[in-house]
Amino acid sequence: MTKLVLPKPGQTLFRFDLQSSRRPPLFALILKRVLRIVPCSWRASVYQACTRNQHIHTRITSRVFRLPFGLVLKTFSELPVEADALKLVESLRGIHTPYLVDYTSLDSRGFLLTTWVEGETLGHAWDRLSATDKQRVVVDLRSQFDQMRQQTISSPPRPRMICNASDGPINDPRIPWVGEENAQTFQAPPQFAEQVWIGLDWKNNRDTLKPLLQPLIDRPDVHVVFSHGDLLPKNLILPGGLTKWRSSSSLDDSTKITIIDWEFAGWMPNFWDSLKATWMECEADTEWTEMIRCIFPECAVELDADWQWRSRSRVTILA
Structure with a gap:
């Protein structure tokens, strides 16, 4: 596995003009x-x-x-x-x-x-990505998601209601038990987190996973931010395709990765995008998971805890 270089706080591998946006045709x-x-x-x-x-x-x-x-x-x-x-x-x-x-x-x-965005999805280009390509992807996405969080953050003690982008009930495949039959919004992150990590009172989890996850569930300081909700390689487009994107300057605003498929977007706890990006990974240290850790370095604890829950809780997610 290629070791990714994580920029230090405040450091970037490529400089971006954060004030600019791609102008529509x-x-x-x-x-x-x-x-x-x-x-x-x-x-x-x-x-x-x-x-x-x-x-x-x-x-x-x-x-x-x-x-x-x-x-x-x-x-x-x-x-x-x-x-x-x-x-x-x-x-x-x-x-x-x-x-x-x-x-x-x-x-x-x-x-x-x-x-229409002409290009190639990251998933399609995955096997041809170099270490430098992956570092550029990390820095680009980290920049975009940092910007989205900074401009939409809702802080305790009165965070924004947790809901979909239309201010309606949550319906997400990661938590199918909170779906069409039990659709609801949540007033605060702890109530939502209880539904993310269920089954903690089961006999096999009571003395193992509950001590690990309950403190994360009960935290009073979790911010609510606007989240994409489906950050996967298939939903990321390299403009022009891998070859053109790779040969272009990272300073060129038109070559920034385009994020598509926002149907699961909403106002969620700040750890949600990192969990949704990795919820289908079958190993704890896949290359995509390591990239997500670099994109969301502040969510390391939640990513570790979520892997423990997914691999040990015996809760089956049937989306």
């Missing part, structure tokens, strides 16, 4: 303004027709369609949380996402129209 800006005056039902009907016409779209997944003019259409069973997440993130500095052009719904089916 002029066409997308104009289209967004035009669509504002078109009735919702008309827009939804057009989007629905686009999903059915194979001459218009290129199907990426079962609910993601690439359209002409640098656009991508995403469908949902209902109006997406992702739209509210993108609206919020676009108001922040230093976070790179697709540009939200429009969102609407028809007959309980939601449509999200954004700009």
Whole structure:
């Protein structure tokens, strides 16, 4: 395994202009303004027709369609949380996402129209990444998530309610027991953490995991921040593809990694993105886990504790 070099606090391997943001294409800006005056039902009907016409779209997944003019259409069973997440993130500095052009719904089916980001996902390029590439990824993502946290932090003693990006109930595959049948928001991090690490009173966990995790659950000083909620290699795009990204300057704002798929975003405890990024890892020290530790160095204790819980608690997560 390649050993990653973690920058010291205040140190970066590459310098970023944190005040700048990637400007959306002029066409997308104009289209967004035009669509504002078109009735919702008309827009939804057009989007629905686009999903059915194979001459218009290129199907990426079962609910993601690439359209002409640098656009991508995403469908949902209902109006997406992702739209509210993108609206919020676009108001922040230093976070790179697709540009939200429009969102609407028809007959309980939601449509999200954004700009298409040409490139290659980190997951697709993973086996070809060098140690230098991975260090650059770490510093880029650490910068973006630090910026998002700094601009959205909600501190004790009255932190913001824990909820999805639409201020609604949490529905996340990491905690399926808090889902559609038991959907809820949480007033404070301790109440949420109790649902993250369940089963501590079971006989096999009472004297082993509970002493480790209960102090983390009960902490009164956990901040609530806006979180992506699905930080995985498949949701990170290297603009232009690996070769172009690698040959570009790290100072070029247009080459910053684009973070996509914000449907699980919300206001969460500050450790949540690190836990969600590693919850499907089957070993404690995978290369991706080590990168996440470098991106979120302040979450080391929670990452260690979560691995102990996932590997020893006997709780099965059926998403």
